[in-house]
Amino acid sequence: MAISEVKICNLALRKLGARLIESLSDSSQEAVTCNLFYEQVRDAVLRDHPWNFATCRCRLAKLAQAPAFGFSFQYQVPVDCLHLRQLSRADDEFVVEGDKILTNMDGASAIYTSKVSNPVLFDSSFVMAFSARLAAEMADDITGSSSKAREMWTLYLNAMQSARLADSSEGREDEILNDPWLEARGIHGLDSPVWRA
Known part of the structure; x- marks a missing residue:
């Protein structure tokens, strides 16, 4: 059912x-x-x-008027956005003020949680x-x-x-990258014998 x-x-x-x-x-x-x-x-x-089922990605609509101060660009928050998770890159600085996203990034994209109202999609x-x-x-x-x-x-x-x-647990697993701290201990990413059983 x-x-x-x-x-x-x-x-x-x-x-x-x-x-x-x-x-x-x-x-x-x-x-x-x-x-x-x-x-x-x-x-x-x-x-x-x-939630994976509620995650959306989009290119943001840049607004013509720049913020008064603090940031270079402002964008319209997507109408179905409940929670803005990140902009184009995880380290992009932004702030949400009302229905606007303020950032220094030109041509920003967003990853956000959308308002999913259809229970069949839950x-x-x-x-x-x-x-x-x-x-x-x-x-x-x-x-x-x-x-x-x-x-x-x-x-x-x-x-x-x-x-x-x-x-x-859905999606790709994070890759264990080479890290100087791990390498100093003889562990070299996924190729290390430490990870092999």
């Missing part, structure tokens, strides 16, 4: 021992509370980690973390228990740790 907003809400409600919902437009306390928290919690969890690890955070945020309203909220917050932190491990 495909993931949906209702299914994510029901995962959160199940963690709280609450009644499940059939639609976010239900008039039940559970549906109203899910509606209140869903989007804000989703965006907060998206910002908490550079990673399964994200779904588990998101539902735990949603349960944590809704716990007081649904159960009236602050200890349940703390329990759900711990569940969220554990789910995020697992999700980060799974998500970060």
